[in-house]
Amino acid sequence: MNKIISFFKLIRLKNLIIIAITQLLIKFCLINPPIFGINPSLSNAEFYLLVLATVLITASGYIINDIYDVTTDIINKDQKRIIEKSITSKSAILWYIFLNAIGLLLAVYIAYIIQELVFALIFLFCIVSLWIYSKNMKRSFLLGNLQIAFLTGLSILNVALFDIVPNADSEKIKGELIIFKIILCYTAFAFITTLIREIVKDIEDIEGDKKINAKTIAITCGIRKTKWVGLFLTTLTFFGITYFQYFQYSVINSQFEYEISGWGINKIAIFYSFLMQILLLLLGINIYRAQVKKEFYFISQLCKIIMIIGILSIPLFTYLHLN
Numbered sequence: 324m325n326k327i328i329s330f331f332k333l334i335r336l337k338n339l340i341i342i343a344i345t346q347l348l349i350k351f352c353l354i355n356p357p358i359f360g361i362n363p364s365l366s367n368a369e370f371y372l373l374v375l376a377t378v379l380i381t382a383s384g385y386i387i388n389d390i391y392d393v394t395t396d397i398i399n400k401d402q403k404r405i406i407e408k409s410i411t412s413k414s415a416i417l418w419y420i421f422l423n424a425i426g427l428l429l430a431v432y433i434a435y436i437i438q439e440l441v442f443a444l445i446f447l448f449c450i451v452s453l454w455i456y457s458k459n460m461k462r463s464f465l466l467g468n469l470q471i472a473f474l475t476g477l478s479i480l481n482v483a484l485f486d487i488v489p490n491a492d493s494e495k496i497k498g499e500l501i502i503f504k505i506i507l508c509y510t511a512f513a514f515i516t517t518l519i520r521e522i523v524k525d526i527e528d529i530e531g532d533k534k535i536n537a538k539t540i541a542i543t544c545g546i547r548k549t550k551w552v553g554l555f556l557t558t559l560t561f562f563g564i565t566y567f568q569y570f571q572y573s574v575i576n577s578q579f580e581y582e583i584s585g586w587g588i589n590k591i592a593i594f595y596s597f598l599m600q601i602l603l604l605l606l607g608i609n610i611y612r613a614q615v616k617k618e619f620y621f622i623s624q625l626c627k628i629i630m631i632i633g634i635l636s637i638p639l640f641t642y643l644h645l646n
Contacts, residue, residue, distance in 0.1 A: 329409035330418075333389060334382035341627075342381060342478055345634050346374050349482045349509070352641040353502055360498035364437045364489040372429050373485055377478055379426035380446060384453035384474075386419045391457045395531035423450050437489040445481065449474060462537035468521040476514035479506060505586070508567075512560070512633050519556045520626035522549060523610070527619040550610055553622075557607045561600055568596050587640040595636055602629050 350370050354361050365373060389406050406415055430446035452470060461467035483506040491499050525532070525541040526549055532539050541549045571593050606629060609622050 326409065329405050332403075333386060333405045333410060333415070335385045338385075339378045339382055341631060341634075343374050343378055345479060345513075346370075346377065346482050348634065348637045349479065349506060350486065352638045353505060354482070354486050356641065356645065358645060359502060361487060361502055362490045363486050365433070365486050369433060369436055370486065373433050373481070376426045376429035376433065376446060377481065379422045379429070380449055380453070381478070383419045383422040383426065383450070384457070386415050386422070387454055388457040388461070390415050390419070395528065395535055395537075426450075433485060437485060439485075439489055442485060445477070445484070449477070462532065462535065462539065464538045464543050465540050468518055468525070468540065471521050472514045472518035475517040476510040479513050480510045482506065501586075509634065509637070511563075513630060515556055515560050515563075516626050516630045516633070519553050519560075519606075520623050522553050522556070523619050523622045523626065525549065526613075527616055527623060550613070553610045554607055557603055557610065561603045561607075564596050564599050564603070568593060571596065586644045587636075589643050591643055592636075592640055595639065599629070599633060599636075602632065 350363075350367075353359065354363050355367075363370075389404075390412055393404070393406050393412075406412055427443070427446055427450065431440070431443045434440045434443040452474060456467055456470050460470055483503050487499055487503055487506075522540060525539040526546055529539070529541045529546070532542055540552065544552075567587075571588050602625075606622065606625055609618070609625065613619050613622055
């Protein structure tokens, strides 16, 4: 039982569940509802395989990351370390190869179904990218942070690429284009909140990173300047939501040819946007005030909460639109 629990911790089961739920919410709350006029490329069963492929490859990424991170984890969080304590490096490598192989095979199969075999290269790119990140890039200046943020956003964008693009109908492109733009907005939101979290984690892990001569933004620029980068990104996200609120106010009493245009445009959705802004203000205040490791850990968890609450707007906005 302890081995199983350790394995679930190694692959970050909670994070994998969040990824799977996010993709499922996009599928069943944005793409599948008939009122939105989308002709999905994947059946529900086929889509589950897409989710499984994403989860397996992401899990393997966590494994290889921990394999390369043993030295820094001994310094930063030895009490939470799993490799060479509960699970050997050899076993972890075998799991890494196995999960990647199954995930890539599923990706090829799904790409074959939608007759877009080239899309399988997206998953191959993710595998290689996660390996490069774990081996070298995470110790670099900002590039590793951008890499993880990009891959997080890509996990959302993939839903549109696999389930909307192949069956896009030129005669009904407006509805599909609007849904695609909505997914792009959530992709950008996931990208920037993940980037903030990764930068904050660099501050949290600065002592261990110094021991291995890493060149993270926290080490290169110092904690104070790194916090200002986090504050800038938080402010950027805040004003991004403000722009969305402006759009909400502009169309709330307007009439459009396409019913989908009302998605996210109602009083409850506006209040939800205010909630997101309050959370971002709380995030900014904590980034500004944070001094010690546990405070930066709290900020990292707050970023994850903000991302989850943001994603949960998908079923809420769809429910409000349909009712």
